[in-house]
Amino acid sequence: MKTVHKVKNPTIKRRFLFISRWGEILDLVYSVQKEGHSVKLFIEDKPSREIGFGFVKKVNDWQKHIDWADIIIFDYTGYGKICDDLRVSGKLVLGGSQYTDLLELDRNFGQKELKKHKIKTLPFKEFSNFHEAITYVEHHPDAYVIKPCGEIQDLKQLLFVGSDDEGLDVIRVLKAYEKSWGNTFGDFQLQRKVRGVEVSVSAFFNGKHFIKPLNVTFEHKKLFPNELGVSTGEMGTSMFWTNDSPIYDATLKKFETTLAKHNFVGHIDINCIVNGNGIYPLEFTSRFGYPQVYIQSDGINEPLGNLLYKIANGDTFMLNTKKGFQIGAYIVVPPFPYNDRKSFELFSKDSVIIFKKELKEGVHPIHLKCINNEWLITGNTGIALLVTGTGVTMKDAQRMMQNRISNIIVNNSYYRTDIGNRWVEDSDKLWAWGLL
Template identity: 55%
Template sequence: MNNNTKTTDPKKFLFISWDALICDIAWRILKEGHEVKFYIRNPIDKDVADGFIQKVNKWEDHVDWADIIICDDVLGQGSIAKDLRDKGKLVIGGSPYTDRLEDDRAFGQEELKKFGINIISYQDFRSFDDAIDFVKKNPGRYVIKPSGEAENLKGLLFVGEEEDGKDVLQVLNDYNKAWASKIPEFQLQKRVLGVEIAVGAFFDGKEFIYPINVNFEHKKLYPGNLGPSTGEMGTTMFWS
């Protein structure tokens, strides 16, 4: 749909967002002639898209108003989406199962394994001391991956470079001092060199909708694959 096309069947869209991840789509839908209301939970993100779309302070007050409700994240949004579907609302979003796939790294890995997909060797930890002891006994290059809500703090993901694991040990010690209360669970994954590819498609509850998106994320802050990891600095993508 081009920028000048207006819908002949306007709907009312309610967006429920934790971190203002989907403001651009909400703005596009508004430009197409639909009505849009937008809720943002995270206080530090509440000013994102100010002046572009109408904000609301409590999404629950606008459920009856909405024709379509969109939940753009995990961390409990799948349960919200399910509850709204059970009440007869049209919802675009996840489910408790898809939330767990994203939020619980070990569960997601084991689900992949269950369906015949090769996974990288990993260990789950709830104690930094235990992880430090593990690396000392099994030196090597590891990736530190926080689980749960801490996954959103992309700067905490650390990719080890040293074969003896000393850089990973240093970071684990630092996290133990400064981040232990914020990272109750994390994963050490054996580092594997190669090109990371993501494959995704929308799912309508019964089958996947084509085309399929294939993308290559660039996460490092600086050119040359240098610097800390970010959410994404850029992405190259193709469509089936």
């Protein structure tokens, strides 16, 4: 029989157990701890396990602490069955489910579910070897996007967005991948490219329905300003909260009953390309998005520990959020976005984060440790900080973020200076299409 959890007084201090794949969740754990709650953090990836040292209490075997925890939080996909089993046992769990893991990790399954829920999708074809994909593009010339499936999609720089209408650039990249990866690449999709505005809509889900307001997000995925360079997963994001969204109505809202059926409790995001012809979902993120969750937190006017507990407990409530805009940019160091241990140790490991003035509001530690009250870079990917800003207008939010960045010195660091610049043009288009 499933345990029934009574709603508790929000001032009560609780015990939070966080299970993280790569350690990106550090600042959320740190924030909950600063609110007075007890926290423990487990990081699965061994090269990342130094992350969080000196900030929060770390554990080597999270399963030994299940009984200790009032709430267990998983920050990544792939833990769905564990989450399902823990919920059945009566634990409060915020994280994925087997169903939502498939939505994100199995692109073919995700696209089929979109069709099943009567949502318009872009044409795509799945492949397991490069030769067949190259032959397909040669016989069906068009602009395509190469999308890895499964766990290899964590290597964000492998996603390639073609720009040639004949698909010649996609063919060249497929041939390069064939040389580099051979048969170890796994399955991938070729999806027909559509031009428009890339925008995502997300919300927290309490096991029964979505919690409003909704979050509308504009990601900046390329390494350099003006969308130049390789895909990184994300270099920064701008966003706002809203109670109503035509994009949500056409996509996520249609999954509400299905998510409840599969006992999902957590955060889910759907990324779309939209234009005058319609809304085209691209992919799901059925977990915390990074850096999305930290930019969101700067727009939430209530303690994060209390918020996470209410969601996991199945409470019905309205999220208390700021009006206006929130924005954030990653500050990264070599070898980001590539994996090169030697370069990381040579240029970046143990570099000190220097603050000209001791002002840390809006500065979120990502892959850091704390020794003698100094923030040092650790891990192995080169993501040091996320710096955020908020404001009534996008310009106000940008100005606050830039002022905060100017107070920070990180050797060999780089970041995008144009996060949020697309808003004027993108918002004009979205208004014209009736989608904002």
